[in-house]
Amino acid sequence: MSELPGIVITGASGRMGQMLIKTVLASDKCKLVGAVERAGSDWVGRDVGEAMGGTAIGVTVTDDALEAFAKAQAVIDFTAPAATVAFAGLAAQARCVHVIGTTGMCPEELKKIEAASRHATIIRAGNMSLGVNLLTKLTKMVAAALDSDYDIEIIEAHHNRKVDAPSGTALMLGEAAAEGRGVKLDDVRDSGRDGITGARKKGDIGFSSIRGGDIVGEHDVMFAGEGERIILRHVASDRSLFAKGALKAALWGQGQKPGEYDMLDVLGL
Numbered sequence: 001m002s003e004l005p006g007i008v009i010t011g012a013s014g015r016m017g018q019m020l021i022k023t024v025l026a027s028d029k030c031k032l033v034g035a036v037e038r039a040g041s042d043w044v045g046r047d048v049g050e051a052m053g054g055t056a057i058g059v060t061v062t063d064d065a066l067e068a069f070a071k072a073q074a075v076i077d078f079t080a081p082a083a084t085v086a087f088a089g090l091a092a093q094a095r096c097v098h099v100i101g102t103t104g105m106c107p108e109e110l111k112k113i114e115a116a117s118r119h120a121t122i123i124r125a126g127n128m129s130l131g132v133n134l135l136t137k138l139t140k141m142v143a144a145a146l147d148s149d150y151d152i153e154i155i156e157a158h159h160n161r162k163v164d165a166p167s168g169t170a171l172m173l174g175e176a177a178a179e180g181r182g183v184k185l186d187d188v189r190d191s192g193r194d195g196i197t198g199a200r201k202k203g204d205i206g207f208s209s210i211r212g213g214d215i216v217g218e219h220d221v222m223f224a225g226e227g228e229r230i231i232l233r234h235v236a237s238d239r240s241l242f243a244k245g246a247l248k249a250a251l252w253g254q255g256q257k258p259g260e261y262d263m264l265d266v267l268g269l
């Protein structure tokens, strides 16, 4: 029997990091071979099972990402933009599939990820759930069917610890809507209205962000016309959804040619 693929989780102590570790440990299709945290974290040097409040599992949290990646076939990375850019270079060096869930990357950071994908298999998505990826298809379809008499507004809600806005998912949905309309999102994006904004510009795609409590992630795509509104909605109530999608991506990526892929590729949508 061949060896199961080894997975490293970065950002091990984070909300998604801990969920990913539990998901990998529960799977019979892969094994956990590493857990990475930032230098200075009090998790570094501890057994990750114990750090999570359980029993030891024989994997020590490290801040030496390259050393951890060298033992793995895939890295699942839900951390922060600067860390993810650095990990992309290291994953390419270690010949690991790099699954990126991190959101909030600026255009320059995205270019660096694209450059790393010339030498490595990268799967990146602002949302790893089946439901949201299906919603992008529906959004594109509805946007293509309706003209600009229907105003498109994307409303997202997340917990009070989220640091980026609009969410990665909202931007994915915005891209899908723009694609359906045959325009570039950058040309029609309207985020963060405040003060005397003037009337809404026809054809714009608006974004609004709510932050509060423990909301896992909720997204509405509203098509507001005269006398009617169509609203497409996704509600995530459990982070395991994202972790399961990310693990599916890590396994799908084994043996794929270098390049940047997304969850539509993984899910065959």
Ligand SMILES: NC(=O)C1=CN([C@@H]2O[C@H](COP(=O)(O)OP(=O)(O)OC[C@H]3O[C@@H](n4cnc5c(N)ncnc54)[C@H](O)[C@@H]3O)[C@@H](O)[C@H]2O)C=CC1
Pocket (backbone or CB within 6 Å): 010, 011, 012, 013, 014, 015, 016, 017, 036, 037, 038, 039, 041, 078, 079, 080, 082, 083, 100, 101, 102, 103, 104, 125, 126, 127, 128, 129, 168, 242
């Ligand atoms: N694509 C998707 O399906 C989803 C994406 N996300 C995204 O994942 C990211 C993380 O989200 P959360 O887990 O909620 O955040 P979090 O703040 O709970 O966790 C981030 C972790 O990354 C660690 N980290 C930061 N820099 C690091 C470095 N240089 N080396 C190693 N570890 C480092 C932090 O110490 C922290 O433990 C965010 O960008 C979020 O938007 C979250 C959920 C789903």
Ligand SMILES: O=C(O)C1=N[C@H](C(=O)O)C[C@H](O)C1
Pocket (backbone or CB within 6 Å): 103, 126, 127, 158, 162, 166, 167, 168, 169, 170, 216, 217, 218
């Ligand atoms: O930070 C989060 O929590 C989430 N981030 C992703 C995003 O930015 O869309 C995905 C999910 O909504 C949860």
